[in-house]
Amino acid sequence: MPTKKKNESAVATQSATSGNGKSNPDLDRELLRSMLLQRRFEERCAEAYALGKIGGFCHLYIGQEAVSTGTLSILRPDDYVITTYRDHGQALARGMSPRNVMAELFGRADGVVRGKGGSMHLFDRNVNFLGGHGIVGAHVPLGTGVGFAIKYRGGDQVCICFMGESVVNTGAFHEALNMAGLWKLPVVYVIENNRYGMGTALERASAIHDIYERGASYNMPRAQCDGQDVFAVRTAMQEAVDRARRDQIPTLIEVRTYRFMGHSMSDAVSGTYRTKAELDEYMKRDPIMLLRMHMQENGELTDEELQRLDAEIKAIVQDAWDFADKSPEPPLEALYEDVYVDTTSDSESQPVPAD
Amino acid sequence: MPVVTYRDALNQALREEMQRDDRVFLMGEEVGVYQGAYKVSKGLLQEFGEMRVVDTPITELGFAGVGVGAAMVGLRPIIEFMTWNFGVLALDQVLNSAAKMLYMSGGQYNVPIVFRGPNGAALQLSAQHSQAFESWLAHIPGLKVVTPGTPYDAKGLLKSAIRDDNPVCFLEGEMLYNTKGEVPAEEYVIPLGVADLKREGDHASIITNGKMALVAMQAADQLAKDGVRVDVVDLRTVRPMDYEAIRASVEKTNRAVVLEEGWEIAGIGAQVVDFIQRECFDHLDAPVIRVHQADVPMPYAKNLERAAKPDAAKTIAAVKKVMYAE
Numbered sequence: 001m002p003t004k005k006k007n008e009s010a011v012a013t014q015s016a017t018s019g020n021g022k023s024n025p026d027l028d029r030e031l032l033r034s035m036l037l038q039r040r041f042e043e044r045c046a047e048a049y050a051l052g053k054i055g056g057f058c059h060l061y062i063g064q065e066a067v068s069t070g071t072l073s074i075l076r077p078d079d080y081v082i083t084t085y086r087d088h089g090q091a092l093a094r095g096m097s098p099r100n101v102m103a104e105l106f107g108r109a110d111g112v113v114r115g116k117g118g119s120m121h122l123f124d125r126n127v128n129f130l131g132g133h134g135i136v137g138a139h140v141p142l143g144t145g146v147g148f149a150i151k152y153r154g155g156d157q158v159c160i161c162f163m164g165e166s167v168v169n170t171g172a173f174h175e176a177l178n179m180a181g182l183w184k185l186p187v188v189y190v191i192e193n194n195r196y197g198m199g200t201a202l203e204r205a206s207a208i209h210d211i212y213e214r215g216a217s218y219n220m221p222r223a224q225c226d227g228q229d230v231f232a233v234r235t236a237m238q239e240a241v242d243r244a245r246r247d248q249i250p251t252l253i254e255v256r257t258y259r260f261m262g263h264s265m266s267d268a269v270s271g272t273y274r275t276k277a278e279l280d281e282y283m284k285r286d287p288i289m290l291l292r293m294h295m296q297e298n299g300e301l302t303d304e305e306l307q308r309l310d311a312e313i314k315a316i317v318q319d320a321w322d323f324a325d326k327s328p329e330p331p332l333e334a335l336y337e338d339v340y341v342d343t344t345s346d347s348e349s350q351p352v353p354a355d
Numbered sequence: 356m357p358v359v360t361y362r363d364a365l366n367q368a369l370r371e372e373m374q375r376d377d378r379v380f381l382m383g384e385e386v387g388v389y390q391g392a393y394k395v396s397k398g399l400l401q402e403f404g405e406m407r408v409v410d411t412p413i414t415e416l417g418f419a420g421v422g423v424g425a426a427m428v429g430l431r432p433i434i435e436f437m438t439w440n441f442g443v444l445a446l447d448q449v450l451n452s453a454a455k456m457l458y459m460s461g462g463q464y465n466v467p468i469v470f471r472g473p474n475g476a477a478l479q480l481s482a483q484h485s486q487a488f489e490s491w492l493a494h495i496p497g498l499k500v501v502t503p504g505t506p507y508d509a510k511g512l513l514k515s516a517i518r519d520d521n522p523v524c525f526l527e528g529e530m531l532y533n534t535k536g537e538v539p540a541e542e543y544v545i546p547l548g549v550a551d552l553k554r555e556g557d558h559a560s561i562i563t564n565g566k567m568a569l570v571a572m573q574a575a576d577q578l579a580k581d582g583v584r585v586d587v588v589d590l591r592t593v594r595p596m597d598y599e600a601i602r603a604s605v606e607k608t609n610r611a612v613v614l615e616e617g618w619e620i621a622g623i624g625a626q627v628v629d630f631i632q633r634e635c636f637d638h639l640d641a642p643v644i645r646v647h648q649a650d651v652p653m654p655y656a657k658n659l660e661r662a663a664k665p666d667a668a669k670t671i672a673a674v675k676k677v678m679y680a681e
Contacts, residue, residue, distance in 0.1 A: 080428065113461030123460035130427055131460060135451050141417045142452060145424020145432075152380070152406060152430060172447075175417025182412070338462040339496050344518040345376060345431065345467065 025300040031073060031230050032295065033309060035065040035288050038089040040310075040317045041098055045088065045105060048321070049265045054105045058119045061089035063260035066287035067192050068093040070233025071160060074241055080150075082130040082143045083162040085120035090162060091132075096124045098320035108327035115330040116338065136197075137170030139163070140189070144176040147185030151248055158244040159187045165254070166197025168211055177252065181218030186244035188237065189252045192227065194259045199273035215252035227257030228285040231294075258282040357540055362532040364506035365395045368513035369433065371542070373403055376431060379517060382409040382418055383435030383472075392437045393473060393532050419445035419470065423452045426468040426522075433517060436472035439488045439526060445470075446491075453522035454497030467520045471513070474502070474526035475566055475616045476653055479660060485653035487617035489565065492524045493594040493626070499523045499547055500594040504568030506536035508591055511545030519547060528566035548592045550600035556584030559610040559674050562601055562627050564590040567614045567665065574614075574670035585674060593623050598630050605631055609640040610677040614670050619647045641677040646670050 042062050048054045061068070068090040072081065075094075083090050091101055096112060104111030105119055113123050121132040130146065133139035143161030150157050167173050168191065180187050191211055195202055203209055215222030221243065225236040233255060240251035260283060262269050270276045295301035359367070373379050380403075385392045387400040387410040400408040411418040415436060422432035436442035442449070453466045476485035493500045501516055501523060503509040509527065516523040553568060554575045561571045568589040575585050586604045590597060605611050611631055613624035624645040631643050649663040675681050 082424070111461070113459060113463065116461045117459040121459040123463050125463045130424075130464065131456075133452070135447060138420065138447055138452060141420020141448065142424035142427065144417070145421035145426075146428050147424075148421055149425040149428045149430045152425070172416055172420065175412075175414040176420065178412060179414065179417055179421060338458045338460075340499075341457060341462075341465045341520045343520045344515070345378075345520065 023298050023300065025295070025298075028291065028295050028300055031069055032288070032291050032301070033313065034069040034073070034093050035230065035291065036310065036313050037098065037316065038065045038068065038092050039288055040313050041092060041102070041320070042088055044317050044321055046261070046265070048105065053325070054119065055107065056118050056120075057085065058105070058265045059086040059263065060261040060265075061086055061259070063282070063286070064192055064194060064227065064257045065089055066230040066233055066291070067190070067227045067255050067257055070230040071162075071190055071237045074234055074238050075158070075160065078128065079157045080128045080130055080146050080159040081162070082139050082146065082159065083132065084136070084139065084164060084167075085132060085134045086164065087122050087132040088119065091122045091124070091129060094124075094127050094129050096122065096127060096129060098316055099323040102320040102324040103327045106324040106327065107329070108324055109330045109334075110323070110327035114334060116334075137163070137167045137172035140167060140173050141176040143187050143189070144180045144185060147180060147187035147250065148183065150186050151183070156245050157186065158241050160190060161187055162190045162192060164197060165191055165193035165195070165202055165211055166200070166205060167191070168214055169205055174217075177215075177218045177220065177250075180250040181220045184248050185250055186248045187250045188240045188244055189250065190237075191252065191254045192257055193254050194257050196259070196263070196273060198263045199267070199271060201273065210254070212252055212254035218252070220250055220252050222252045222254075224254045224256065227255035228287045228290060230287060230291055260286075356537040358535050359506055359538045360532065361506045361509050361528070361534050361536070362393065362395055364510035364538050365513055365527065366397055366399075367538070368510045368517070369396065369399060370402065372514055372517040373399065373407060378429065378431045379433065380407040380409065380430065381433045381435060382411060382422060384411055384413055384437050386410060386435050391435075393529070395532070396435070415441050415444040416448060419448035420452060422468050423448055423456070423466055426453075426466045427456065427464045431467045431517065433469045433471060436470065438484060438529070439472050439474040440484050440486055442470065442472060442488070449492070449498070449522070449524065450495045454495045457521075458497060465520050466522050469513075469516045469523045469525050471516075471525035472527060473529035473532070475528055476660070476664060477529040479655055479657065480653070481655040482652035487565070487615070487648070489526055489593050490617050490622045493623065494621075497522065498594060499592065500526065501547060501592050502526045502565030503591060504528070504531065504565055504589055506534065506538050508545060508551065508589075510538055511543050512547065512591060514544045515547050518544070523547070526565060531566055531569070534569070545591070548595040548597055550597035551589045551591055552586060552600070552604070553589045554585060554587035556586050557608055558584050559612060559677055560586040560588055560604040560608045561612050561614055561670060561674065562588045562590065562604070563614040564593050564623060565616060567616050570665065570667050570670060571614055573667040574674065577667060577671055578674060583674065583678070583680075596626065598634070601627060601630060602634055605635045606638045609638050611639075611643045612646060612670060612673040612677055613643060614646045614665060616665060617648055619645060619650055622647055641679065644673045644677055646673050
């Protein structure tokens with residue numbers, strides 16, 4: 001039985017403040033930059049939403065940035081990422097252009113999906129970012145399918161499939177993980193347990209509360225880690241990604257995190273389902289603050305450098321805003337474009353792509 | 356020309372397309388070791404191995420999604436539903452994932468996938484196993500919906516469906532698998548979206564699709580004995596629909612009956628009649644009449660099932676009615 005359960009407490013000791021053994025200032029700076037970009041970008045999203053520049057549903061990721069950054073920082077460019085509708089942070093952490101992401105949120109022609117998808121459906125073929133999916137659970141079989149394709153063509157890529165903890169109660173999750181465990185597919189299922197599926201607490205939705213234990217049903221290695229600590233996320237992901245790449249074995253990782261904003265822009269930050277006191281308690285473990293403290297304690301970051309970095313990132317986000325604001329609305333002829341592709345597979349013998 | 360069954364025609368199409376393109380694989384329940392619940396995939400596991408002929412757990416939503424994910428990154432899955440009645444469990448993947456992916460990704464990710472399996476009623480399988488789903492699926496932009504009625508059409512259309520770069524729902528007829536017809540030994544494909552005039556006549560048009568093409572032909576044979584000559588327009592593909600074939604026939608005969616296997620409300624026939632009244636109004640000599648399943652779940656008892664199903668007698672009555680020949 002290939003199951004290798006990660007010791008929970010062993011992971012938990014990998015805290016940002018104690019470090020991960022050896023200091024790597026350049027890496028730490030990259031991680032901080034990635035997380036700060038997501039934070040500043042989404043703060044402006046909230047502002048743009050209030051101004052009516054962003055419409056529809058808009059789910060912010062603030063508070064969970066260590067999960068996206070920690071996970072995606074160890075991927076190769078040719079690996080795949082698929083996720084839910086709470087996708088801005090992961091899109092930016094995967095390297096999508098802030099300009100084109102913001103333009104998408106503004107519903108403009110220069111958006112990453114040309115104004116067809118909005119906040120919930122960010123896709124970018126250039127970085128193998130397979131969306132932004134809006135039906136809870138439905139993208140999990142797709143992630144399994146990507147793993148199947150990798151195995152089919154004998155590749156060594158990995159597919160990261162992000163989801164919230166409420167997904168684990170869907171049939172699609174069960175069906176998808178069963179096949180991945182059965183067929184040994186190179187997929188890492190990353191459950192961002194932010195405690196609430198919309199307004200329903202995990203304890204009110206799932207019969208078991210240590211979600212990673214669900215992996216036992218699928219004979220799948222599983223782990224739980226601290227999602228506010230980017231180093232803990234990286235450690236857990238590194239092991240899982242290596243296992244997927246090397247041995248084509250899937251892993252289920254429960255990342256314990258917390259969202260600092262409401263479920264979407266239409267509900268209050270704390271709301272009826274959680275208390276302000278709870279929120280305040282979790283905000284003491286802001287992932288960006290924890291990383292910054294770690295870097296400052298290790299002498300990797302001065303106050304001046306931090307201010308400079310923050311200013312630089314704010315400028316990037318302002319540039320994204322300005323770009324999006326100036327981008328034209330999609331042309332009306334785009335309405336009927338991309339419903340069908342106008343092509344067929346017409347070559348006689350097709351090689352299996354090995355990208 | 357060789358005469359083969361509908362089942363073997365489909366088998367030939369699968370085999371030829373898998374030989375032609377290494378990216379094509381077949382996935383579903385009992386497609387491999389069992390050789391297919393209806394033996395459509397007979398011999399394929401032996402020829403192509405278990406990576407390309409994949410037996411799944413009973414998990415329609417899951418393996419339909421696996422197909423969509425694999426298609427997004429370059430493979431060309433054929434997803435078999437043991438019947439489209441079970442395919443209902445996977446509808447979320449068909450209509451929310453496969454059909455919308457190209458659009459909501461701004462043209463970046465197309466999904467070259469075929470969802471296929473038997474559709475419609477067989478004999479005495481009662482309510483949950485006897486449904487025709489083409490109108491449900493045809494409602495969705497982004498899908499193509501194909502309903503072959505003969506072995507020749509089944510092979511040529513399946514080959515086109517597999518080569519198509521869009522998601523295609525391919526609805527076979529459980530009662531058709533044993534039917535026989537001429538199928539050329541040499542390679543051919545039939546383009547999607549092109550109807551076939553299966554019988555020529557000038558008194559009235561029967562416009563139909565799928566298994567009902569056979570019913571229409573039976574009706575046409577009977578009518579011919581009474582000197583009534585009908586066009587039988589087999590749409591073959593219901594999305595995209597070959598409106599020009601409908602127009603050409605109705606403008607010639609001035610009378611139309613629309614025959615479909617499914618229910619009346621929001622059915623395929625509703626779409627056909629909408630086109631005829633808009634585009635052929637001045638050519639009509641009688642209201643268009645529809646023949647379809649009774650508006651009830653399919654019953655089990657033989658006599659009730661017969662009463663519920665559209666058949667040749669009901670079609671003949673409808674033709675006589677549009678000819679004011681009752």
